[in-house]
Amino acid sequence: MPHDRAPSSGEPSQHVAVPYGSDEGFLDLAVPRVRQALAGGRRVLVVTRPALLSLLAEALGDDWREVDRRDSGSWYVHPQRALASCYDYAHGRPTLLVGEPVWAGLGEIETREWIRYESVLNTALSGVPTRALCFYDVRTAPADVLRHAETTHPVILGPGGERPSPRYVRPDELVLNGDRGPLPEPTGRVRSVRFTADRLKEIRHEVAGYAGAAGMDRDLIASLVLSVSEIAANSVEHGPGHGLIRMWRGGRGVVCEISDPGGPLEDPLPGYIPPEPGSLRGYGLWISRQLCDLVELRADDGMLRVRLHMRLRP
Numbered sequence: 207m208p209h210d211r212a213p214s215s216g217e218p219s220q221h222v223a224v225p226y227g228s229d230e231g232f233l234d235l236a237v238p239r240v241r242q243a244l245a246g247g248r249r250v251l252v253v254t255r256p257a258l259l260s261l262l263a264e265a266l267g268d269d270w271r272e273v274d275r276r277d278s279g280s281w282y283v284h285p286q287r288a289l290a291s292c293y294d295y296a297h298g299r300p301t302l303l304v305g306e307p308v309w310a311g312l313g314e315i316e317t318r319e320w321i322r323y324e325s326v327l328n329t330a331l332s333g334v335p336t337r338a339l340c341f342y343d344v345r346t347a348p349a350d351v352l353r354h355a356e357t358t359h360p361v362i363l364g365p366g367g368e369r370p371s372p373r374y375v376r377p378d379e380l381v382l383n384g385d386r387g388p389l390p391e392p393t394g395r396v397r398s399v400r401f402t403a404d405r406l407k408e409i410r411h412e413v414a415g416y417a418g419a420a421g422m423d424r425d426l427i428a429s430l431v432l433s434v435s436e437i438a439a440n441s442v443e444h445g446p447g448h449g450l451i452r453m454w455r456g457g458r459g460v461v462c463e464i465s466d467p468g469g470p471l472e473d474p475l476p477g478y479i480p481p482e483p484g485s486l487r488g489y490g491l492w493i494s495r496q497l498c499d500l501v502e503l504r505a506d507d508g509m510l511r512v513r514l515h516m517r518l519r520p
Contacts, residue, residue, distance in 0.1 A: 219296075219331040222368065223359035225342045225352065232258055232341060235363060236304055237265050239339065243302035244272050251295055252304040253281045254341065282307040285323035286495040289330055289478065296336040306341040309351050315500065317351065318382050324358040325377045326478045339363065354382075378474035389504050389513060392454040392461065399451050403442045409451060410435050413462060416453045420460050422518045429497040430516045434462050436490035437512050441466040445510075459499065459517040470505035477501065 226232045236252075240262070243250050251274040252262060259277070263270045282288050282305075292303060307320050324340060331338060342355050356362060356373040357380065397416055401409045413434045417427045434451065441449045441464065449466030477491025491512070495501050500515040 219328075219334055220337040220361060221328050221331060221359050222337070222339050222361040222363050223342060223355040223371070224339050224363045225344050225355065227344050229258065229261055231365075232343075233261060233265050234365070236262065236339070236341070240266060240273065240302065240304065241269060243337070244269055246300070248300045248302050248337075249295075250274065250302045250304070251276070254278050254304070254306045255308075258306075278306055278308050281305075282320075284499070285319045286478070286501075289323055289326060290480070290496065292327060292338070293330045293480070296331055296334050296338075300335040301337070303336060303338040304341070305338065306343070309347050315384075317348065318384065319500065321351065321354045321358060321382060322380065324355070325375070325380045326475060328358075328360070329377045329475060330479055388506070389502060389511065392452065392456065392463075394454055397453045400448065401438050401442070401451060402448045406435060406438060406442065409438055413451070413453065417460050417516070420455060420518060422460060422516065423520060426516055426518070426520065430460065430462065430514065433490075433494035433497050433514050433516075434464060436493050437464045437514075440490040441468060444468075456515065458519075459515060461513060461515050463511055463513045465509050465511040467508055468510050469508055470510060471503070476503060 224235055226235060240250055240252070250272065252259065253276045254262075255278050259275055262273075262275075266273065281291065288307075292305075295301065296303065307323070309317065309320070312320065327338060327340075340355070340359060342352060344352060356371045357375045359371055360374045361368050362371050397412075399409060399412050410431050413431050414427055417430055418424075422430070438449065438451065441447070445466050445468035449464060449468075452463045452465075454461055477495045480492055481489055491501065491503075494512070494514055498514045498516050502511075502513040502515075504511045504513075
């Protein structure tokens with residue numbers, strides 16, 4: 207699924223964290239910037255909860271008809287897919303993105319991946335004339351999320367205006383809790399199969415059979431098989447040519463781990479940004495991050511491990 211990339215306009219992108227403490231505060235910060243963007247000919251997308259969409263509609267009046275809007279509950283479902291959607295929307299013409307992810311009810315791993323989403327958005331929007339305003343309701347957002355808003359955004363906007371974030375960290379340098387620790391070893395029974403170039407078709411059948419026996423939905427089986435196949439094929443073509451696949455039940459789904467002695471990847475953000483048009487490499491991790499619920503990577507002791515998580519049901 208390659209993406210065409212528009213040439214850079216020379217206008218820098220802007221990624222701004224916007225903490226607010228009331229619905230009125232949200233409107234005070236959002237309304238003038240939406241109006242300014244529309245007056246400047248920018249396309250505008252607002253993604254937030256329905257109550258705030260209604261308030262914005264009332265405040266903007268006729269201007270609301272020129273605004274694209276989405277319910278945050280349907281847009282912010284999967285961090286990598288949301289990143290791809292933002293990427294697709296922003297490439298093509300000057301844009302204002304106004305967004306607010308849904309932080310309530312997330313577990314530790316999910317929260318970490320959404321924080322990483324906010325960080326990688328800096329790279330995804332680099333070189334395109336996009337201004338992204340990421341709102342954070344200080345009444346409900348977890349404390350850890352609020353702290354990381356300053357590390358994932360170069361600029362902070364408040365009632366007093368904009369200021370550079372003194373704690374900003376580049377996406378390729380961001381390290382979150384758990385990023386460098388060892389992946390936990392599987393519990394219970396593990397199915398292990400080795401692969402080489404002549405066994406890739408057999409591996410696809412092995413993964414499909416294991417996921418099907420676990421009770422996985424048919425469409426999700428196809429997505430998991432494609433993801434495992436892409437990663438294993440990359441190991442064969444661009445890595446050492448062989449590796450090991452382990453499969454086990456984990457939580458509400460299946461975990462597949464592809465490992466090979468190929469060592470660490472050169473890309474500091476592997477699979478987060480779509481490959482360059484015409485590139486012959488990079489699609490395996492990009493596809494896997496789109497299709498799987500979670501992708502984890504570790505490179506240690508000369509081994510590269512890619513761990514794919516997929517629920518049994520959508």
